[in-house]
Amino acid sequence: MRKPTGFTWITLWTIFVYLFMFLPIGVVVLLSFNASQFGSFPMTGFSLQWFGELATNDAIIRAFQTSALLGILTAIISTTIGVLASLAMVRYDFPGKTTISTLLIAPILVPEVVLAVALLLFLQLMNVPKSFPLLLMGHVIFTLPFVVLVVQARLIGVRRDYEEAAMSLGASPIQTFFRVTLPLIMPAVMAGALFAFTISFDDITGTLFWKPGGVETVPTQIFAMLRNSISPEINALGTVMIVLTVGLPLLGLAVMRQVSARQGAQAGAPA
Template identity: 75%
Template sequence: MTTMTTTTQSRATPVASEAAERAAAAGGGVATRRRPGVRIPRPSGWSLIRLASILVYVFMFAPIAVVVLLSFNSSRFGTFPLEGFSFRWFEALWANDAIVSAFQTSLVLGFLTAIISTSIGIAASLAMVRYDFPGKGLINTALITPILVPEVVLGVALLLFLRWLSIPKSFLLLLMGHVLITLPFVVLVVQARLTAIKPVYEEAAKSLGANAWETFFRVTLPLLMPAVFAGMLFAFTISFDDVTATLFWKSGGTETVPTQIFAMLRNSISPEINALGTVMIVLTVSLPLIAGGLARWFARGGRG
């Protein structure tokens, strides 16, 4: 019996010792035995996703950063390291009559597109949100469908349709095409804002004697202004930056800034293209940021 007891105690001693070490570690104590070696933490799945996301963003924005840097290079050749900091290519840019004309065309086209798309978008959003009528779902789907169709397909389809109608290319056709492209974005932004506005405000204005026009301009439109400005700036940015559909719809001799860049790239790579690309990047990035800032400013009631 003594021998069996001793054997049992000798077998239980390592188990008890190991249990004591675990208890000490769990209770904040210092374990008497440590396993040799250093444990290397394995990367988690989220760490790999973050690393992959960073690499993707670097791959996407590194060429843009290179274009911006080369636009300030004093050398005519786009090589690194930069030979010096200069604004000579921006000065040459504004001295180029073709580029200045393309800028004027893009600004006028973008401004008219923003005005028309926003006006139609407000009316369509009011009809979709505030009223019920036959075919409402079909019309709403038709308004948003241009987002789902690739611009190449949309551009070719509209061009073939207008040729079938024997309508020549013109600035008006180009404007109609840009309105068609930008209208869904305005409708989505305005509808999202209008859905959050309770109809009781409009009903209260009507109960006080205001007609439909006074209710819209004094109650509904001021509440919609964040979405209106955001949609307008988005429409201008999309119109100003569009190149795929514009190539199909523009008439001969009419060039926008993106199509002018495309035409310049056919002949040679000039340092002016880097400067023009930098201007395009600044405009297309700053305008949505301004739209978001204006939306928040109007949402706070115009207070800083």
């Protein structure tokens, strides 16, 4: 009998780590279909009633509406600022470029709880009350670096020759951006928007510090429900969150691959 090699131990350890990370998620999904009202093992049967309960829970519906609105607005603002910032960072040289680039990426380097407390203390110092715009601003600050990094990586690979050719044929800089540059970086723009939406929709740390009273997002609603008891509705709501936060990026990846493949086919087609 052969002794286990180093590669075998690495494989076993990797499997253990993945089980440790994802098995609790699988348990939540499994228990969301449990017919028992206690939401725990042993399961007494298969049921979809807890998903139906979600649809009739006004607090959860309001939380979904708030999270969706917040995520969409965050994605729009972060993507718009991120694309313009990336274009400036990649295509132009100006004083303070390195400093601005560092400031754009800094929120990723700072722990979210530190960023949340710092922003909250600063706004309290300025006598600015908690509000939905404050919550939106916090989410934009936190998601903007992800958009910038993704778009910059794509923009670096776009040759300047295409833009110069368009402008030499009479296109203005704005026309060149919308007709040449933007279509070429569209997969990265879509990826950045999906990142921003997913991160905003799933965020709880910053939201707990920034949200005004009476406003709940889906993660904070789950947190509030957990204070009372662990009910099957929480498992069902967690399953919906998992499907959204995993399914949206996968769907976006599939769409981006189709767009990239179409662009490659058009670029390789004979004139």
